[in-house]
Amino acid sequence: STCGVLLHAEVQLEPKPPATLLVVLGYLDLATAADDIAAVVSVAPVAVEGIDARLVDMVRAHGRRVPDLPRGQGWLFVELAGGGPSEARAAADRLCRTAGALDVRVIEDPGAAAALWRIRADGAGLAGRTRDGQPAWPGWEDAAVPPARLGAYLRDFDELMGEYKVDGLLYGHIGDGCMHVRLDLPLAGAPDRFRAFLTDAAHLVVRHGGSLSGEHGDGRARSELLEIMYSPEVRAVFAGFKALFDPAGVLNPGVLVQPRPLDADLRLRGLGPVAAAGGFAFDGDGGDLSTAVHRCVGVGKCRADTGVAGGFMCPSYLATADEKDTTRGRARVLQEVVRGELDWSAPAVAESLDLCLSCRACGSDCPAGVDMATYKSETLYRRYRGRLRPRDHYALGMLPRWLAGATRLPRLVNAAGRLGPLRRWGMRAAGADPRRAVPELATRPFRRIWRTESSRQQVRAPEAGTVMLWVDTFTNAFDPEIAQAAVTLLNSLGYRVVLPERQVCCGLTWISTGQLDGARARLRRTLDQLDAHVGAGGLVIGLEPSCTAALRADLPELLPDDARARPVAAAVRTLAEFLLAQPDWCPPSRPERTIVVQPHCHHYSVLGFEPDRQIFARMGMNVTEIAGCCGLAGNFGIQQGQYEISVSVAGNGLLPALAGASSDAVFVADGFSCRTQAAQLAAGRGRHLAQILLGH
Numbered sequence: 001s002t003c004g005v006l007l008h009a010e011v012q013l014e015p016k017p018p019a020t021l022l023v024v025l026g027y028l029d030l031a032t033a034a035d036d037i038a039a040v041v042s043v044a045p046v047a048v049e050g051i052d053a054r055l056v057d058m059v060r061a062h063g064r065r066v067p068d069l070p071r072g073q074g075w076l077f078v079e080l081a082g083g084g085p086s087e088a089r090a091a092a093d094r095l096c097r098t099a100g101a102l103d104v105r106v107i108e109d110p111g112a113a114a115a116l117w118r119i120r121a122d123g124a125g126l127a128g129r130t131r132d133g134q135p136a137w138p139g140w141e142d143a144a145v146p147p148a149r150l151g152a153y154l155r156d157f158d159e160l161m162g163e164y165k166v167d168g169l170l171y172g173h174i175g176d177g178c179m180h181v182r183l184d185l186p187l188a189g190a191p192d193r194f195r196a197f198l199t200d201a202a203h204l205v206v207r208h209g210g211s212l213s214g215e216h217g218d219g220r221a222r223s224e225l226l227e228i229m230y231s232p233e234v235r236a237v238f239a240g241f242k243a244l245f246d247p248a249g250v251l252n253p254g255v256l257v258q259p260r261p262l263d264a265d266l267r268l269r270g271l272g273p274v275a276a277a278g279g280f281a282f283d284g285d286g287g288d289l290s291t292a293v294h295r296c297v298g299v300g301k302c303r304a305d306t307g308v309a310g311g312f313m314c315p316s317y318l319a320t321a322d323e324k325d326t327t328r329g330r331a332r333v334l335q336e337v338v339r340g341e342l343d344w345s346a347p348a349v350a351e352s353l354d355l356c357l358s359c360r361a362c363g364s365d366c367p368a369g370v371d372m373a374t375y376k377s378e379t380l381y382r383r384y385r386g387r388l389r390p391r392d393h394y395a396l397g398m399l400p401r402w403l404a405g406a407t408r409l410p411r412l413v414n415a416a417g418r419l420g421p422l423r424r425w426g427m428r429a430a431g432a433d434p435r436r437a438v439p440e441l442a443t444r445p446f447r448r449i450w451r452t453e454s455s456r457q458q459v460r461a462p463e464a465g466t467v468m469l470w471v472d473t474f475t476n477a478f479d480p481e482i483a484q485a486a487v488t489l490l491n492s493l494g495y496r497v498v499l500p501e502r503q504v505c506c507g508l509t510w511i512s513t514g515q516l517d518g519a520r521a522r523l524r525r526t527l528d529q530l531d532a533h534v535g536a537g538g539l540v541i542g543l544e545p546s547c548t549a550a551l552r553a554d555l556p557e558l559l560p561d562d563a564r565a566r567p568v569a570a571a572v573r574t575l576a577e578f579l580l581a582q583p584d585w586c587p588p589s590r591p592e593r594t595i596v597v598q599p600h601c602h603h604y605s606v607l608g609f610e611p612d613r614q615i616f617a618r619m620g621m622n623v624t625e626i627a628g629c630c631g632l633a634g635n636f637g638i639q640q641g642q643y644e645i646s647v648s649v650a651g652n653g654l655l656p657a658l659a660g661a662s663s664d665a666v667f668v669a670d671g672f673s674c675r676t677q678a679a680q681l682a683a684g685r686g687r688h689l690a691q692i693l694l695g696h
Contacts, residue, residue: 002252003245017046017081019088022113025101026072031158033074034174035151039098040078041175043091047079048175049120055169058126059119062369067115070103076174077120079113114309120171125299125367127169127182133284135291136168136182139198139221139262143205144178144214153208154179160204164197178214182297187268195263202228223259267339268294274338277385279378279516281560284369290338293375295368296331302362303328307627307653312361312604315629319648325355327362327372334375344382353379355645357633358512359601360549373512374557380514389513392431396635397513400473400505403441407448407477410441433643437680439478446471446480447503463494467578468533468540472547473505474672482543485690486575490541493582500529506550511558512634520558526551527564534564534571541578543688545603545671546634548574553606574603575670575689576611587693591620595692596661598626598654598678600671601633612670612689619692624661628653630669632677650681658682668692 025040027033030052040048053073059066069075078095082088085108096104107113130136145153154170161167161183172179185194202212202225212222212229226235235257242257254260263269273288285291302314303326316325323329333352336342342349358373384393395402406413417423417438424434450471467490471483487497504526507519530540542548551572559565579585597616599609616623629649631637637646658667658678667684669675675686687696 002256003242004251017088018083019085020046020079020081020113021085021088021092022107022116023078023080023092023095024070024105024107024116025076025078025095025099026070026103026105027074027076027101028072030074030170030174031151031154033072033076033101033151034147034154036076036100037147037150037174039100040076040095041147042098043078043080043095045078045095045175046081047077048173049077050170050172050174050179051075051077051119051123052170054131055123055126055171056119057131058129058169059122062126062364065115066119067107067112068105069116070101070105072102076101077116122301122367123169123171123180125297125301125369127171127180128295128297128368130167130169130184132167132184133286134167134184135294136184137187137268138182138297139185139194140181140183140201141221142172142178142180142215143201143210143212144176145205145208145210147175147177149208149210150174150177150179153205153210156204156208157201160197160200164193164200166193166197173215176214177210187266188271191263191266191269194266195261198222198225198262199228219255220260220265221262223255224262226256226259267335271339277378277382279381280374280557283557283560289375289378292371293331293334293338295370296328296335296366297368298328299367300326300328301366302326306365310625310627311365312359312601312628313365314362315357315359315631315633315649315652316355316645318628318652319645320355324352327366327370330356330372330375331370334379337379344379349379349383355642357601357629357631357636357649359629359633360605361601361629362605364605377511377514377516381516382514384514385517389515390431391429392635392639393513393515395430396432396638397509397515398518399509399635403473403477404503406441407445410443410445414438414440428640431640432638433640435643436638439676441477442480444480446476446483447499449480449484450499462496464582466496466498466533466538468530468538469497469499470540470542470548470551470572471499471503472542472544473503474547475543476503478672479675479688481696482688482690485688485694485696486541486543489575489579489690489693493585498533500526502529504529506547507554507558508546508550509635511550511554516558519554523555523559523565524562526555527559527562527568530568530571531564534568538571539578540568540572541575542572543575543670543690545574545600545607546673548572549602549606574607574611576615577607579693580611580614587615587619588695589620590692590695593619594622594624594662594665595668596624596626596657596665598630598657598667598669598671598674598686600669600674601629603670615689615693624657624665626653626657630654630671630674630677632673634673637673637677646677647681650677654678655682658684666692 030050080088080091092106166183166185168181168183170181206229212225239257274290282292314327330352353376356372356376360373363371427434475483490497505522507522510519552569555569556565603609631646631649636642667686669686670688678684678686
């Protein structure tokens with residue numbers, strides 16, 4: 001890109017080795033691991049990567065499970081290959097004998113090896129925060145020295161970081177002497193330290209016989225430093241060569257030849273915190289929306305289809321293949337907003353966020369922890385606060401309010417919803433797509449059933465205690481049989497079940513449409529109902545994943561100054577989490593049953609779906625788990641203009657799984673949106689975990 005533009009490339013593929021295994025070597029620290037590189041490369045590994053303990057701590061801090069590692073604070077991940085398993089194992093045995101590691105673990109299981117490699121794969125994003133949670137930036141991204149000098153270089157580099165009082169997480173290609181690091185240099189307030197540090201770091205790497213850019217090129221960040229690495233005569237040759245190919249200087253101007261100063265175009269120079277507007281607290285980002293949106297450092301995992309590995313991000317990009325619809329693309333636009341280059345109400349901002357499903361998958365799948373659903377909600381809040389909103393915000397965003405009235409006349413509402421012309425008119429008036437069917441209300445909502453019937457079925461002398469069932473608006477109005485199944489199940493365990501005295505709401509639909517003041521009002525009423533139960537040590541069991549996730553994640557973010565919020569959020573459990581915590585509980589065996597499971601996006605990304613997987617495994621069922629969003633995503637797939645994208649997203653996972661399922665397979669989905677999408681697009685009737693456990 002500096003001397004020409006590549007138009008065509010031909011690659012030769014190499015076959016994968018017949019057998020591979022992973023050897024993890026533990027050392028006192030990463031520098032000590034680098035000292036041992038000669039022993040490692042002597043067995044001809046196909047990959048050697050170094051990981052610092054602090055990076056592993058970051059993985060754990062993000063709530064991700066880390067397989068057992070050998071003792072140490074720095075590790076080498078060494079992949080060995082052979083013509084067969086015995087040949088690979090023999091190489092591993094030789095390495096274990098010759099390496100100077102504190103401890104060793106040989107991993108032959110591909111799944112366990114893949115879990116460890118994911119730590120390294122996510123390194124670029126995870127390293128965007130220091131161990132103290134401060135933003136860390138590129139600039140000294142991939143310096144390399146001869147492998148034999150790497151240990152000494154790392155010790156000197158650690159001293160240099162100490163002198164400048166900066167920190168960063170190290171990882172990289174130790175077998176090639178190339179290390180990656182991002183540093184918490186104060187780019188906004190003291191960019192002069194950025195220049196001074198990079199200059200001293202350049203002198204350091206040259207003293208060790210290395211290169212400023214071991215892998216990614218020089219670019220704006222390092223081209224000015226090339227005068228430390230190359231003589232004037234060599235740089236003059238560079239300039240002459242560049243002039244032959246690009247006499248007009250249009251390719252990468254300011255790079256390599258006549259470089260721009262390395263600190264001339266810092267986007268964060270002078271950028272202060274974004275003033276709070278009364279929306280989310282952004283507690284994990286120091287209360288600063290600017291820090292939050294700058295979590296994105298362009299790793300681009302949101303461009304990958306990770307469905308095979310069970311990932312959910314990013315459903316809209318998988319449907320459109322347009323960069324603007326990636327999490328990264330949206331973050332870039334919001335970065336322009338907080339830098340003052342765009343207004344919150346700019347058309348580019350609306351276009352960027354329009355197809356975000358608020359699935360929250362980026363919150364767990366993005367290694368940098370970008371949470372675009374929250375950023376979208378905050379953006380809508382800032383854009384429309386005190387202004388007239390789109391029709392669907394009033395209709396779909398306030399749906400629990402309208403359902404409270406509709407459940408009083410369910411048969412009349414259902415009859416009106418079946419009348420084609422009336423339904424289409426009503427959907428258009430509400431800002432919804434007329435191609436959507438109106439979900440049918442239950443003839444009796446759960447709370448009405450509860451008052452007349454369920455209370456008589458309660459455990460009279462509960463042996464296990466009392467639990468509160470959070471019966472959300474959707475379960476109450478549309479699927480009361482799910483709540484009935486949950487009550488029966490909990491009673492069978494000896495628990496007495498209680499409900500909040502009145503119907504309260506998590507505010508989810510207000511949150512997703514950016515009506516955060518309304519969401520806070522509802523959450524305060526929720527705290528009024530839940531506080532006494534939680535204060536007495538009780539737990540709250542949620543049935544609808546999106547509502548359960550709102551209580552656990554959004555409640556403390558929207559009411560950070562309410563002392564009741566965090567204890568209540570901490571007391572919220574999914575049904576699967578609660579059941580697995582019962583010491584004597586064992587699920588029924590169903591080895592003859594086949595199920596197709598659609599995890600709700602918020603269940604996957606916020607709550608964690610592993611407890612449900614464990615229950616299905618204990619039941620012995622034949623399970624097909626769908627990866628990716630169902631495409632309805634609350635109000636997203638209902639809104640006018642989103643129908644085609646909603647169906648396209650469903651076509652990535654949900655619809656093929658249902659079409660390929662056997663005739664006796666049961667569709668399992670705890671989420672109301674997921675069940676609705678399957679019913680409307682594939683005539684599939686969904687079951688909840690509570691119903692499956694009761695054999696329904």
